[in-house]
Amino acid sequence: MxxxxxxxxxxxxxxxxxxxxxxxxxxxxxxxxxxxxxxxxxxxxxxxxxxxxxxxxxxxxxxxxxxxxxxxxxxxxxxxxxxxxxxxxxxxxxxxxxxxxxxxxxxxxxxxxxxxxxxxxxxxxxxxxxxxxxxxxxxxxxxxxxxxxxxxxxxxxxxxxxxxxxxxxxxDNFMVWYNPKTYKGPKAPATWAELEKFTKQQARAGKTPWCMAQNAGAGSGWPGAQWIENWFLKHYGAAKLTDWANGKLSWTSPEVTAAWKAFGAVATDSKMVAGGPTTVLSTSVVNNGTGLVSSPPTCSVMLWGVYAGGVTLSQNASLKAGEDLDFFPVPAGSPAHADDELFxxxxxxxxxxxxxxxxxxxxxxxxxxxxxxxxxxxxxxxxxxxxxxxxxxxxxKKASQQLLNGKNLVTGPSMSSSPAIVTAFDKGVVGYIQKPGSLSDILSGIQRIVSTG
Structure with missing residues (x-):
């Protein structure tokens, strides 16, 4: 991880x-x-x-x-x-x-x-x-x-x-985690739109659909960065993600901006994330999936890496993999990007x-x-x-089979960029949740770091 x-x-x-x-x-x-x-x-x-x-x-x-x-x-x-x-x-x-x-x-x-x-x-x-x-x-x-x-x-x-x-x-690969005992949504959604439809239905019913936590001390914001990269890849594909990671696609481009806004539509909305934006920022990443397995659950889905299984299950010795926690692949925006996998x-x-x-x-x-x-x-x-x-x-075992069988594996800026860009990415996530109206300034700031090498 x-x-x-x-x-x-x-x-x-x-x-x-x-x-x-x-x-x-x-x-x-x-x-x-x-x-x-x-x-x-x-x-x-x-x-x-x-x-x-x-x-x-x-x-x-x-x-x-x-x-x-x-x-x-x-x-x-x-x-x-x-x-x-x-x-x-x-x-x-x-x-x-x-x-x-x-x-x-x-x-x-x-x-x-x-x-x-x-x-x-x-x-x-x-x-x-x-x-x-x-x-x-x-x-x-x-x-x-x-x-x-x-x-x-x-x-x-x-x-x-x-x-x-x-x-x-x-x-490490990424997936959507859920609790099989309580989850009522699609367990193999064909598209992101299908998953999004369920989460919006949950929000309208007064049930916050997404689990999310960003507090990791000096590294706060990195789960959000990975969320954004996953959404980007599944909607725009491997070639464009590679261009973004390599500095060929600007951080202020329409595609990158859309990925951040898709994340913001979840992370900055109290109806979409358990506890609202303030709780998202103050909750340790160790507790990212706690709401999935709590009684009663406080959220339904979480987009995070394979390591989420161990972190979440460790919180209660009676919890069992596959029974209390499972996952499905991050659904694509279109079938063309279904086999593109962030790692x-x-x-x-x-x-x-x-x-x-x-x-x-x-x-x-x-x-x-x-x-x-x-x-x-x-x-x-x-x-x-x-x-x-x-x-x-x-x-x-399940994650490895999902990752290594016929997938087009791709890295995003979090894995391929310089430490200065990665740090700015993470900090940008925190700043965006704190002040959603600052997105343009955040992305322009990161692009200046890219441009100056």
């Missing part, structure tokens, strides 16, 4: 994302044995993959790796790296830092870049690739291997001038080309390595060869 300041990443991990019978039964002897056995098989497969990535040699040495995940999430990363070290003798010095972009930039400017970066944004990769600072992973891992393991749209997203510089690991996630890239780095990137891009991360119940991963059986979390 997109890591932001605050408690959200930690809560995601500690909540036991499964919150299902499988999770509840994990304390029993039989289930524990099965879990241990499955973990051992995954670790064995990962060690075998790691040794192959090192050409069958225990080459030793060390590789530095910087990532966005620290604390408990960082431990899961290290757990997935352990089979690599066991098999190859290569020590991976992994460090997680929420201010990753700044740390990497500082080291690059000092002439001491890390060997590998596992970043939560694509913009930094594209910038360093254009500067000629990154290793071509197509030649390192093999173009054929990448194409057989990843959707082409993911490879294209990390490609500059015909060379692929990054491989995706964690990958965010983590992408790994390398500054230094040496035997240790080569082995690590080959391993990190592989299905066995990513299967360990999947089995944690924390993330969906990008490699299409990960077996469905590796997913212990039914919601994540």
């Amino acid at each position: 997109r890591t932001t300041p605050g408690a959200l990443p930690v809560l995601l991990l500690t909540s036991c994302l499964l919150t299902t019978a499988a999770c509840a039964n994990s304390t029993s002897t039989g289930s524990s044995s099965q879990t241990t056995g499955a973990s051992q098989k995954l670790a064995a497969a990962a060690r075998e993959e790691a040794l192959a990535a090192a050409d069958g040699k225990k080459i030793g040495g060390k590789v530095t790796m910087l990532g966005i995940n620290g604390g408990a999430e960082g431990k899961l990363i290290k757990d997935a790296l352990k089979p690599f070290t066991d098999a190859t003798g290569i020590q991976v010095d992994y460090t997680g830092n929420e201010d990753l972009a700044t740390v990497v930039q500082t080291r690059v400017q000092a002439g001491n870049p890390p060997d590998v970066v596992d970043a939560a944004d694509l913009g930094s990769l594209l910038r360093y690739a254009k500067q000629g600072k990154l290793v071509d992973l197509g030649s390192l891992i093999g173009t054929g291997t990448l194409k057989s393991s990843y959707p082409q749209s993911l490879l294209d997203a990390a490609t500059v001038n015909g060379k692929t510089y990054g491989v995706f690991t964690e990958i 965010s996630g983590h992408v790994a890239y390398a500054f230094n080309d040496n035997p240790q780095t080569r082995a690590l990137l080959k391993y990190w891009a592989s299905a066995p390595a990513q299967s360990i991360l999947v089995a944690s119940g924390q993330w969906t991963e990008a490699n299409t060869k990960i077996p469905a059986s590796a997913y212990t979390n039914p919601l994540l």
